[in-house]
Amino acid sequence: MPRRQGRSGGGDADELAELRERVISEAPEAGSNPLLTDAEEVEADGKVTFSRARRFSELPLSRRTLAGLARGKWEKMTDVQRATIGHALAGRDVLAAARTGSGKTLAFLVPLLELLWRERWSALDRLGGLVVSPTRELALQIFDVLRTLGQKHDLSAGLVIGGKDQQEEAARIAPMNILVATPGRLLHHIDQTAASRPLDASEATPGSLPPQADRLLDLGFKQTMAAILEELPRKRQTLLFSATQTRRVADLASLSLSEPQYISVHAASKTATPTRLQHHHMLIEPEQKLDVLWGFVRSHLQAKTICFLSSLHPAQVAFVHAAFSALRPGVSLLCLHGRQKQMKRLAVYTEFCAKKHAVLFATDVAARGLDFPTVQWVVQADAPEDVATYIHRTGRTARHTASGRALLLLSPSEKAFVDQLSAARIATQRLRPNKQQADAARAQAATAVGERADIKYTAQRALVSYVRSVKLQADKAVFDASSLPLQKLAESYGLAAAPRVRSLSGGGKAKEAAKN
Template sequence: MGSRAAGGGGSRAARKADTDRELREIETLAARVIDEAPVPGSNPLDTDAAEVTVEKQKFSSARKFAELPLSQRTLAGLAKGKWQKMTDIQRAAIPHALAGRDVLGAAKTGSGKTLAFLVPTLELLYRERWGRMDGLGALIISPTRELAMQIFDVLRIAGVRHDLSAGLVIGGKDKAEEAERICGMNLLVCTPGRLLQHLDETPGFEANGLQMLVLDEADRILDMGFSSTLNAIVAALPKKRQTLLFSATQTKDVKALARLSLRSPQYVAVHETSKSSTPAKLDHHYMITPAASKLDVLFGFVRTHLQAKTIVFLSSCKQVQFVHAAFAALRPGVPLMCLHGRQKQMKRLAVYTDFCAKKHAVLFATDVAARGLDFPQVHWVVQADCPEDVATYIHRTGRTARYTASGRALLLLLPSESAMLDKLGAARIVASKLSVNAKAVFQTRPKLQALLSERPEIKYTAQRAFISYVRSVHLQADKEIFDAPSLPLGPLAESMGLLAPPRVRFLGGGAGGAGGAGGDGRSCKKPGTPAPAIAEASSEEEDGEEGLVLKPKKKKEQPRDRLKRLLARNTLERRGDDDGTSSSRAAAERQKRAAAPKPLLGEPGDASAGPLLQVKRTILPEDEEKGGEGGEGGEGGTADELPLRKAKIKIRKGGTVVGGTRTVFDDEGVPLERRFDGFAGVVADKEAVGAAPVADPASRVAQVKAALRERAAVDRERERERVREMHKARKRKQKEAAAAEVEAREPGVQAILGTGESDGDDDGEHSGSAAAMVRPSKRSRRGDDEASSSVPVMQSTADEMRRDEIAAERKLAMLLGGR
């Protein structure tokens, strides 16, 4: 992490001088720590005096880091980070921690708790002369990866001059690479899950010599979410160690703290007596909005605060994904980002870094970004979903108004969640009510419905977000605030662009349904409340825990598949009608009842109602009891008249239905039993021969030989025709080649060759021979005409012309004849 102090030369004398100087500094610091140690249970913030005497012991109420017994290396790192004055939590916690005591520190968000435990950690390892070969000396555990990275960045600045090896161990990174280096680390900043994984799986990694354990956001680590993981980690740590716990909402649960084996811990709550449990420059606001208009109000807020840096907290990852995708499609005019636990580590780091660098942006996040993260210059924190408790509210709003900056927080509550205001008031948090500006509200429902119809992936995300939100409300422990049965699921689904509420299946006992509310805004009722329009609660749900009473999925008691009815009919035909009398009586009674159509809606005597729908088929109780084993199938009844069976069709291992047939197909999709259909003629011949048997075997042999000779003659004739066609084609090619050769040798002469075939009108004397007529080509004649118009041309004699024609005929005869 750092190197030796400047001035340490390479010579042995210089190294010995540095070592002696360090030893003298360590002795001086140890003496100062003992002399200036505060009295256990005291708080330097209780008085503004420079020095206070309590039971003849003194402690310093220093306000700057330089006034504390700190090493020069630590002071150099603090000076590099421009940290000179201490905050309240640093003034109260660091003196107790330097004295070697266990500390429980509680302070407001953004008050400097990170340095309150990093400075004592570095000083302890320095006074113990901890080196690279001494193994793991300090362990800092954070509940989230982003907070761990933030702590490590501060550690790199504050401990830059210390000769220690420090590492960051979090999930989402290469575990093998971490395992190669983790054994040589002196100080680790980590998350619980990845630390336990290395303790269990990495050879040689152990914490037997651990000097200090630090839990940042200790109340979150000690709760049920990390309970088993923390117990396994503490079991691998030595009991003789110093422990520091820091959080904005510190826990005092004795049972939770007993697991850490604390020794007389000093509880330091610097803001316990202040008027507010949040920063003084943080303004709190709330707004009561119905579920149907929550997204409209949120989108209107984003559009009216384009020049602000805003964080919007939602209760689940699916909601963050849907709201981010929907708002991005609506284009509010400001950069939109999302941060949740289902993202990959590199994606989360990129989003965190990008949001910190921007001046105007909106970040949709879950509670993964609610604790410890220092986002610079955040103007607004909007909680679109009600937090689970006051502690979560404090941590969420703590992302703004950091240190000396100011900020504002807005809480959106449903009418059923108004009890949260009383709990905030009991925690010394006063929020002012804001009214909705109708002009700023943007109607997102029509555009969301159009968006979901065009993009099925966003529709699927909306359905998942709806179910995730209802589940989060149902699983909350505080039923005074979170009342899932009172949620108006219909309007809530419509506000997300959904035409109907998705089915919800998270209740025990396999309950499922349409979410309990339709488009008319009906709410889902509590168990025991009559709600015939929604569902009827079972006796188990009425006597059991509270939850949503959802419409059960009605299963068809009888199969209505046409294929199954046909299989039932075939089964009855094969087995025969064993109970034909009763089946016939049931069929007659059924036909009698189904003869006259009955009105489905309205009373039978109400003529105004009219038969809107008519009954096509009536199933009698006798048919249901028999389960489709009646006898009308064997008497020519149609498939629609067959009774519906209760029993499922049993299929054997080989794929054959009980009572059915099996058909096997070949590679071309033809049933194997029909693969010999092409030999029907052969079979017919055999049958015909069998019908008139031949008495003499020799005569039968003679008949077969005659049939074979006839077929052989037909085959020979077919072969002769094929050979003739082949010869004709070869001769045509030869003649075409000869004509091309003549044209190439004598350009002025064009040979017109016969086809070598008789046309039927010829007398046959030229059939099979080459008939050639020689005449000047078009190109030659065109040249002669041009020449005669300019220069006189001498005419040849008739004998010379005749000789040329004879020579040409001989050439053609030599080329084409003789074969």
């Protein structure tokens, strides 16, 4: 967005006065949930409220924001947008939970731009709005939406995710009105540049807006977020958005929100995930996993698939990607994990988004917030740690109005997870592996491991990583590392012998030593 040279002129005065009046008169009652489907009523606090607006054009929004919405071809509002934007425009704090792919980004960016516009914000006012994202990829995605939405606003915006010289980055972001940032990099600038004050978060009065609050806490940013919140002004508006409402999100809300509007968009839905998402699971022995996964890839060459593996260490992702690439399945294979350098991660993300058919092997760095277009399948080759993680992973498909399918591979000892999904209003259909499709990949993998020392080393680390990830899971009703057949697992990875995993049945972290 172009940098503003001065405050709003008289040409906006009439529009500004009209919209301020409409925001007050049309605001939903505090404590209400204005969400309605086409012919339904929602009863909140004993009163029936009606949501008239279905399109952005029906809201009290400035011509500048409406022009950005038109440029992005955003016309109809999603449920989370209809439920929250009215409260946010009225200046209220919001704590909202909505399914993945439901349109949360516009739900906080539209009010942010409108609040700054109604305050007649300019470049002279410096920082006015802050968006905190848990991952670099999501921050970049939010920033791209912001550039489209705010193209007609005389405001400047910056992206703070690292990867550049700090002094150069500090100089570029100093005059920005809106910042989209990851927590660690943002706090680094706040702390390290305090003397010269090129970044003063205390000026961010109209809006401080951290999305994906649950993911921020999952990634261990609780202390970082608390430190950032201390630097923000006490008088501010805060919007917290997440796909799930958890105790940790509530704890963060208690620190940062004042009399918030609690809105759970899909709490009363029959399913916890989009109705267009079909759920499937298979019960297979652990040593069959790679065979089944290989069979799936070979039989879905015309699909776009994300396959999630253990996130304890990227070795699982690295090995499966390397081994399957060596086997040449006939479709593009990519991998994404947190230990890749920033530019590499962004390159992989961009390449996968651009491809019509591909398989992305990923850790949970790709599980939340990111919008991958036209993903038909989400395969979870390793069981997720809990139902919330399952929901976030499957949320990479069936986004917005699209349909999608999800496949979960479970060992017999992990069958209890199906009951947990059912209790969370997620019905999953059991599939049985097709023996003809699940061509035994282990013989070919053994050849690749034998011929390439790097793949052999990665296979050893991957196996140890997988066993440790199972051992360290908190839910012992689902995860039982002692039941894993290490030798059979090793053979399925193309290894002649299993790496040694010490203290497999004892307490504490497992210690491992890989043999030749």
